[in-house]
Amino acid sequence: MSALNLKLSLLLLLCCVIGGINVSAQLSPTFYAKTCPLALATIKASVISAVLKEARMGASLLRLHFHDCFVQGCDASILLDDTATFTGEKTAFPNVNSLRGYEVIDSIKSKLEILCPGVVSCADIVAVAARDSVFALGGPTWRVPLGRRDSTSASLSSANSDLPAPFLDLNALIAAFAKKGFTAEEMVALSGAHTIGKSQCTNFRTRIYNDTNIDSTFAKTLQGNCPSVGGDSNLANFDTTTPNLFDNAYFKNLLSKKGLLHSDQQLFNGGSTDSQVTAYSRNLGSFRVDFANAMVKMGNLSPLTGSNGQIRTNCRKVN
Incomplete structure (x- = not known):
């Protein structure tokens, strides 16, 4: 095989590999149909319960999804707590003493870890909870593409710069x-x-x-x-x-x-x-x-899929 043909063959192989990654990386509304069939019903029941207790929680869960996706993509980075060696996004100006609903996500995650350990990502929980919150308050519904994975990083600087401020023209x-x-x-x-x-x-x-x-x-x-x-x-x-x-x-x-x-x-x-x-x-x-x-x-903003990221056991910290 000539050097040119070898290069062409390697290039074709690389394209096929990349193409395969792209195909497998596509999110799907039926992602958990076999691995955790009760996932969506569990999230919905928890959200409805939370909204019935406090209607404002519906808006809070919707906002949580928005603030997650606008920073690093929809990867649950917003849920990570600060530690002595890690700085998350919760203390960013648009988030501190403002974002709510973390406990609702924690509760949902705990239930899903009992049903199907290590399967449903925190990022997907946030995305589905936002949809169910809107619906619970009389709004539309939509099919949420699933299969996001959770980040192991966060960006305080991006949270401060990328989230639209209330005083913008x-x-x-x-x-x-x-x-x-x-x-x-x-x-x-x-x-x-x-x-x-x-x-x-x-x-x-x-x-x-x-x-x-x-x-x-x-x-x-x-x-x-x-x-x-x-x-x-x-x-x-x-x-x-x-x-x-x-x-x-x-x-x-x-x-x-x-x-x-x-x-x-x-x-x-x-x-x-x-x-x-x-x-x-x-x-x-x-x-x-x-x-x-x-x-x-919005839910499709730069999701982590395939082998990227992880499925956090606790949404507040990296595994």
Whole structure:
């Protein structure tokens, strides 16, 4: 065999190997059908129980998935606790004293480790719990591709830089989502997650005292629970009309200049996304479909598959 033919043969073999890896790395909604057939039912029952105890937990579990996927991909890096020799993402500015739901994920993981030890990843639990939380609060459902594995690393710096801040203007929001491969339209759809949940005073204080594109009565009401100084952790609903229902009221509120965060109201402020906000405010079905599709795309952000990463026994620490 000539040197050229040998090189071509090796190149073809390499392509086949890489191709095989790519094929095997594809996530699948039926990934646990044989290895842990009760996995999805177990997660769903636990999520419904948690949401029934506290409706806000649904929004918290959804947000946990978002904050996980935007940093290193959907790899459960957000769940890792700090240790003397390891720094996780929980103390990042967007996460510290803000992210919730870790105990719900721990509980689910414990149940699954009894059912099928070492099989279901923490990353998949977070992804499915987000879906089930939305559905539990009246929102859409979608098939969650599964087969993610858990990271053995985390990135505090990426958590601080890659998660969109509540004070961003529209162009900065579009850029932050574009960095992760999302269109401006998908960014608006995903922002609709703020139709449920709450935010801390520190995140919207500047808006209710300084912004001009805000309903004055709405601002004054919020100021009653968010003073200009102090009360940083006091909470307000993103949606004051149906705070525990996953609907399109978030977009209706934006039309009335009642977006809680500066970044919320930026979606309807004379810019390129105004028409989409208006459309969603009038058509719940359109929002539901677009949100579900965007969530599937988000769940596909750089997952670890195959032999990469691990299946953590305890979601809070590397095996």
